[in-house]
Amino acid sequence: MVFSGANANGLGNCAYRELIEIAKNKNVKTVLDTRGKALLSALKAKPFIIKPNIKEAEYILRRRLNSLPKIKEALRHLLGCGIKVAIISMGDGGAAASDGNEMLLAAIPRLKSKNSMGCGDALVGGFLFSHSCGESFRDCVKIAVAAGAASALTAKPGYFKKEDFKKIYGRVNITRG
DSSP states (O other), rough: OEEESOOTTTTOHHHHHHHHHOOOOOOOOEEEEHHHHHHHHTTTTSSSSEOOBHHHHHHHHHOOOOSSSHHHHHHHHHHTOOSEEEEEEEEGEEEEESSSSSSEEEEEOOOSOOOEEEHHHHHHHHHHHHHHTOOOOOHHHHHHHHHHHHTTTTSSTTTOOOOHHHHHHHOOEEEEE
C-alpha cells in the first residue's frame, strides 16, 4: 500500500502513521512518500519502503545532504529506523537507494525536463512494479529511476512514454555506493 502526497484536508499529521500501522497488522507492505510533520510521524510506524526527495531527507535528519557520504549516511540512518528499503530521489541527480545489503547510486542522462511533478510517483511505481516481478534490487532501482526520469519529459504528471523509458533505461548508470 502506498501512502504518498500531502495528507487530505482535515487529516492530522498522524494519519499516515496510523494507516501504516493498520496495514502492517494485516501483513501488508507499505510505502511512504510524503513530507513535513506527516513524514516524521509516519516514520515511527516503520514503513517497508520510504522514498523522500533530498529536501525531505534533509528535513528528517535536520541537516544538509550536500555530499555523497552524507547521502549514504542518510540511507543508513533510515534503515536503522526499521525501514527495509530507502530511496532518496535527487531530481536530475538520479537517486540513491539501499536495502541493507546493497547501497546503489543511479545516475540519469542529462534531459530536457518539461515537468518534475509526479516524477517521484513514477519512480515509486517503477520500483514497485519491478519488485513485484521479482527483479533484483539493482534492477528495481534502475527501472524506478528510468521511470521517474521519463516522467520528467512529459507535461502530464506521473506519466511517461514507453519509448522515452526505454531510451533512458539503457543510459541509467548504476554504481555501488
